[in-house]
Amino acid sequence: MKLQRWIAILPLLAASAAQAHTGDHSHMSGFVDGMLHPLTGPDHLAAMLAVGIWSAMALKSPLRAPLAFATSLLVGALLSMATGWHMPAMETAITVSLAVLGLLVALRLAMPPAAGAATAAILAFSHGAAHGLELHGYAALAGMVFTTLALHGAGLALGWKLRKAPVLARALLGASVAALAVVRLGGVA
Incomplete structure (x- = not known):
């Protein structure tokens, strides 16, 4: 069953040693570089999918x-x-x-559309601040946003399938x- 494969893949992501927010990213200046970047870190990949999954499973306006x-x-x-600003406690916020997105998915936590959108926006800002320091040029940024939206779409599709899944699967x-939050605390992902 496809659902079982998805559930099996996510723990493997948690075990990955890749971290998207460290190292030299000065080469990431083109659209394709930006497009591929969110796929290189399990934290970004899991967060983008989780937003879509949670939205489809729990929110009345799942696109917001x-x-x-x-x-x-x-x-x-x-x-x-634009400014080179390093958000204080950026990695902690990520x-x-x-952790919050994992709980939202696990608990299938519903909330009013405005609260869901505000929650998502608050959780996203640190991811953007981190990637803004890594990407060079607006083409790379456009590529990253493109992939982010595509991952949200994949998460929405998976979330729709999970609406009737057993509570244990969710x-x-x-x-x-x-x-992944626990793994990040250990400095691995």
Whole structure:
């Protein structure tokens, strides 16, 4: 079954040693570079999918949270790209966002559309600030936003399938995303 494969893949992401927010990213200046960048870090990949999954499973207006997330991510990236600003506790905020997104998925937490969009926007800003420091040029940023929206779309599709899934499947999926926060605390992902 396809659902079982997805659930099996997420713990593997948690075990990955890749981290998208360290190292030399000075080569990332083109659209394709930006497009591929979110796929290189398990934290970004899991967060983008989780936003879509949670939105489809729990929110009455499922597109609002992913669009708010992408918009806030873009604002954070533009701010750090334009000014070189390093958000205080940026990596901690990314770690917290993973834990929160994992819980939102696991608990299938519903909230009013405006609250869902605001929650997504708050969780996204640190991801954008981090990527804005890594990407060079607006073409790379456009590529990153494109892939972010595509991952949200994939998450929405998966979330629609999970609406009738057993509670345990949703809980394991959310726990896999939250596990990335624990792995990040150990300095691995």
